[in-house]
Structures are given as structure tokens and as C-alpha cells.
Amino acid sequence: MRINLVLELLDSPGQLVKALEPISVYGANLVTVIHKRDYKNENGKVPVQLTLEGEHEDLKKVVDRFEELGFSIIELDGVVRKEKITTIFFGHIVDQDLRDTMDRINELEGVVIVAFDIKLNGEKESTALINVEADIGKKQIVFDKIAEIAEEKKLLVINEV
Amino acid sequence: MDECKVIIMGFGSVGQGVANALSMKKDLIKDKTGVAVKVVAAADSSSSAISQEGLDEELLVKTKNEKGKLSVYPEFGSDLNGADVLDAVEYDCLIEATPTNIVDAQPALSLTLKAFEQGKDVVTSNKGHLALKFKEVVGAAEEAGVEFKYEASVGGSMPIINFTKDTLASCEIKSIKGILNGTTNYILSRMTSEGSEYEVILKESQELGIAETDPTQDVEGIDAACKTVILANSLLGIDATYSDVKVEGISNINSQAIELAKKDDYLIKLIAEVSPDNLQVSPRLVKRGSSYDVSGTLNMATIKTDLADEVSVIGLGAGSLETASAMLTDLISILKNKN
Numbered sequence: 001m002r003i004n005l006v007l008e009l010l011d012s013p014g015q016l017v018k019a020l021e022p023i024s025v026y027g028a029n030l031v032t033v034i035h036k037r038d039y040k041n042e043n044g045k046v047p048v049q050l051t052l053e054g055e056h057e058d059l060k061k062v063v064d065r066f067e068e069l070g071f072s073i074i075e076l077d078g079v080v081r082k083e084k085i086t087t088i089f090f091g092h093i094v095d096q097d098l099r100d101t102m103d104r105i106n107e108l109e110g111v112v113i114v115a116f117d118i119k120l121n122g123e124k125e126s127t128a129l130i131n132v133e134a135d136i137g138k139k140q141i142v143f144d145k146i147a148e149i150a151e152e153k154k155l156l157v158i159n160e161v
Numbered sequence: 162m163d164e165c166k167v168i169i170m171g172f173g174s175v176g177q178g179v180a181n182a183l184s185m186k187k188d189l190i191k192d193k194t195g196v197a198v199k200v201v202a203a204a205d206s207s208s209s210a211i212s213q214e215g216l217d218e219e220l221l222v223k224t225k226n227e228k229g230k231l232s233v234y235p236e237f238g239s240d241l242n243g244a245d246v247l248d249a250v251e252y253d254c255l256i257e258a259t260p261t262n263i264v265d266a267q268p269a270l271s272l273t274l275k276a277f278e279q280g281k282d283v284v285t286s287n288k289g290h291l292a293l294k295f296k297e298v299v300g301a302a303e304e305a306g307v308e309f310k311y312e313a314s315v316g317g318s319m320p321i322i323n324f325t326k327d328t329l330a331s332c333e334i335k336s337i338k339g340i341l342n343g344t345t346n347y348i349l350s351r352m353t354s355e356g357s358e359y360e361v362i363l364k365e366s367q368e369l370g371i372a373e374t375d376p377t378q379d380v381e382g383i384d385a386a387c388k389t390v391i392l393a394n395s396l397l398g399i400d401a402t403y404s405d406v407k408v409e410g411i412s413n414i415n416s417q418a419i420e421l422a423k424k425d426d427y428l429i430k431l432i433a434e435v436s437p438d439n440l441q442v443s444p445r446l447v448k449r450g451s452s453y454d455v456s457g458t459l460n461m462a463t464i465k466t467d468l469a470d471e472v473s474v475i476g477l478g479a480g481s482l483e484t485a486s487a488m489l490t491d492l493i494s495i496l497k498n499k500n
Contacts, residue, residue: 119417129421
């Protein structure tokens with residue numbers, strides 16, 4: 001069988017060789033590798049597109065090994081993999097332009113707010129829980145954006161540990 | 162060494178706990194180390210009891226509780242206090258249990274430095290001098306060639322400093338995340354289980370003696386931030402002081418936030434994070450059923466290491482005998498090293 005995947009590598013020497021090693025170790029064949037070092041995504045990593053061929057079991061071992069080695073697999077067979085982020089805002093969320101808050105998170109590439117639950121408290125501060133889905137490896141970008149918005153709008157943020 | 166003369170400085174909840182624990186565990190300490198421990202002085206903020214022949218631990222606690230000061234201890238009561246006590250009697254180890262002072266670290270700082278100058282070992286439960294001047298104090302102990310142990314300063318009875326240093330000695334410590342303040346954990350746990358507001362539970366906690374009359378140090382995260390500094394310096398080798406920690410307390414947490422978190426299977430906990438790129442105390446979401454899901458006054462910490470991955474510890478973070486247990490463990494380890 002054949003799989004297509006996109007890995008993210010750090011932009012430092014030896015990363016590609018390190019990523020290719022498990023393929024031969026587990027007896028899979030490398031069909032295609034597309035590595036453009038001058039293209040970096042927004043978290044400063046270099047995406048590498050691979051097509052591998054081999055037995056199902058061997059390919060699974062290769063993918064598991066990639067994850068053990070700390071390479072983010074951001075796409076597998078055309079499906080972009082996601083991670084979930086949950087956070088709570090507390091403060092004058094509506095008065096501080098709620099729409100702008102949501103737009104600024106949604107504008108991040110590969111990041112989307114999937115749920116928003118708000119408790120209003122009259123004229124007092126309100127509390128909102130936000131669920132965000134982000135492409136693998138984008139978590140820190142989302143946290144940074146949330147921290148930036150919170151600081152600007154004087155909101156208290158409760159992030160996941 | 163077959164006898165160890167100790168001075169207990171500070172005779173509040175922790176100092177009295179040490180006296181009580183010593184009276185309970187003297188024989189055990191003698192069995193384990195071959196050393197007889199003798200209390201030659203105990204001091205509260207204004208007076209003391211001093212006897213080279215040794216004091217009775219239970220009588221010390223009784224005198225303090227019934228009369229309010231140690232100067233009325235039968236025969237050996239004295240008006241001496243503070244650093245003068247260290248000059249008044251011959252001793253081997255200072256058990257320092259004065260209240261934490263996060264402004265100028267006194268009187269713990271000067272007492273501790275004086276004991277080092279006199280060539281004495283020190284066991285402390287104090288956080289002030291460690292949070293403000295860790296390097297200076299630890300450096301002074303090394304220079305004087307004496308032992309300085311401070312397990313009780315973080316997490317009460319929960320083993321973390323000695324545990325990480327000794328039991329995880331093969332590992333490099335990457336980060337520590339945990340609940341390092343029992344009072345706030347108690348308040349948040351009750352807000353979660355009862356759906357009540359912060360102010361209501363705080364008031365009840367004060368009535369129960371779990372929160373102090375002035376709860377600022379606990380609820381504003383100051384206490385947890387001091388512990389963050391101590392762990393950063395002692396276990397991760399980060400040269401940090403109190404002002405390097407980003408601190409956010411729990412006084413803004415309301416029942417709505419807790420309810421929203423609950424709906425998504427999360428709890429809100431005051432989490433201290435110690436890592437080379439983040440020293441922070443703040444309310445965080447933790448998954449229900451995860452290792453951070455401990456309630457009541459319990460403390461916990463998850464230590465992330467290179468070889469052993471994650472190791473978690475849980476224990477009672479405060480209390481008289483609980484904190485004393487950590488101080489006696491430190492004392493026993495000093496005595497074992499001597500013999």
C-alpha cells in the first residue's frame with residue numbers, strides 16, 4: 001500500500017536524514033520526497049511531503065517512529081490532522097469587541113474556533129469557554145495569539161496545563 | 162556524634178509541630194541514626210526557653226498554648242529572643258520555623274546566616290529567604306561547610322526536593338508542574354463540588370482555619386510563587402528570584418468559569434509551572450481524572466524528566482505535624498551523613 005504524509009522538520013542541519021532513517025529501518029520504500037527548504041510555515045518549520053510504499057504493518061511502524069522522534073505529522077493521506085485547544089476568558093468579553101476577538105483567532109492559518117460558550121452576568125464581567133481546532137503543531141501560535149488579545153483587552157485567560 | 166542539640170526558632174504551628182513530632186519520634190531517630198536529639202532552646206517572637214540540659218518538648222507546647230509565651234516555661238523561661246538565643250546556648254542544628262516574610266526575609270535570613278557563621282547545620286520550613294535570596298543563602302551554607310535542608314518549604318509533607326535530588330538522581334529535570342498551595346486547592350475544590358461563589362467558600366475556609374485571616378499570600382498566588390522559585394533554583398538550576406515569576410491568583414475565578422470548565426470535563430486549578438522558559442503561577446484548566454485532579458488541601462507535582470518521563474507526587478501540603486515530618490526527615494538525613 002501507499003501513504004502520503006506531510007511532516008514538519010526543524011530548520012537545522014541533519015533533520016531530513018533523521019526523518020528518512022526509519023523508512024529504511026522498517027523496510028518501507030520511499031516513492032517521493034518534496035523538500036523545499038526555502039519555504040517555512042508560520043511556526044518556522046519546514047514541511048516535507050513524503051510518499052511511502054510498503055506493508056501496512058511496516059508503514060504503521062514508520063509513522064509511530066516519526067511521532068516518537070518528535071516530528072509533527074500535519075497531514076496524512078490528504079487529511080489535515082488537528083489538535084484541540086480549550087481556553088476560558090474572563091472579563092468584559094462582549095464590550096471588548098467579541099467579534100474582533102473571534103476574527104483574530106480564526107484568521108490564523110489552520111486555526112478555527114469550533115465552539116463558544118458564554119455566561120453573561122449583567123453589567124459585570126462575563127465568562128466564556130472557547131474550543132479551538134488547530135493543525136498539528138499550531139498550538140503555541142494559538143496560545144500566543146490568545147495571550148496577545150487578553151493583554152490588550154484586559155481579559156483573564158485560563159489555559160490548559 | 163551521639164547527641165544532637167537543636168534550637169527551634171519560631172514556635173507557631175510548625176515549631177510546635179516539630180516539638181510534638183520530636184517527642185513522638187525521639188526513639189525512632191535514635192534507632193535509625195544512633196543519635197539522641199535534645200532540644201536546648203525554643204523561641205517564639207518575643208521570648209524563649211533555654212536549657213543546656215534539654216527541655217521537655219510537650220511542656221514547651223503546653224506552656225505556649227496555655228500561657229501564650231515561652232518565657233514562663235518553668236525554671237528555664239527567658240526574655241531573650243531572636244539571634245541572641247543562638248549565642249545563649251551550645252547547639253548543633255538550628256530548626257528554623259519562623260513565619261515566611263516575602264518583603265525582606267527576616268528574621269529567617271539573619272538567623273540562618275548567623276547559624277552558618279557559627280558552623281551549624283540548618284533545617285528550615287521558611288520560604289522568604291529562599292524565594293528572595295536563594296543563591297546567597299545556599300552559597301553561605303556551602304562556604305561555611307554546613308548542611309542546609311529545606312524540604313518543608315515546598316509541599317509540606319509531600320516529598321519533592323529530596324525526592325527529586327536523590328531518588329531521581331539519574332535524570333535531568335525538564336519541568337515541574339503542580340498544585341503547590343493547599344488553601345487555594347481547597348477553595349477551588351469546594352467551588353467545583355458545591356457550585357458556590359469564591360467569597361462564600363473563602364469565608365468558610367477562614368472559619369475552618371484553612372485560610373488565614375489575611376488570605377492574600379495564598380489566594381493571590383504569592384505562596385505558590387515562592388515555592389516556584391525554590392524548585393526552579395534547587396531542582397532545575399535556574400537562577401531566579403521571586404520577581405521573575407508571573408503570578409495570577411484565584412480571586413477572579415467565579416462559579417461560572419468553573420461550571421463552563423466542568424461541562425467540557427475540565428477542572429480549574431492554581432498551577433505552578435517551573436521550566437527554563439516559564440516560571441508561572443496561574444489558574445489553569447486540567448482534565449478531570451488526570452494526575453492534576455487532586456482535591457481538598459492536597460498538593461501534587463508532576464516532574465518531567467529525560468529518562469523516567471513523568472513522575473508525580475501527592476501529599477498534604479500544610480499542617481503542623483505534616484510540615485514537621487519533612488523537617489524531621491531533613492534532620493535525620495543530616496544525622497545519617499554525620500555518622
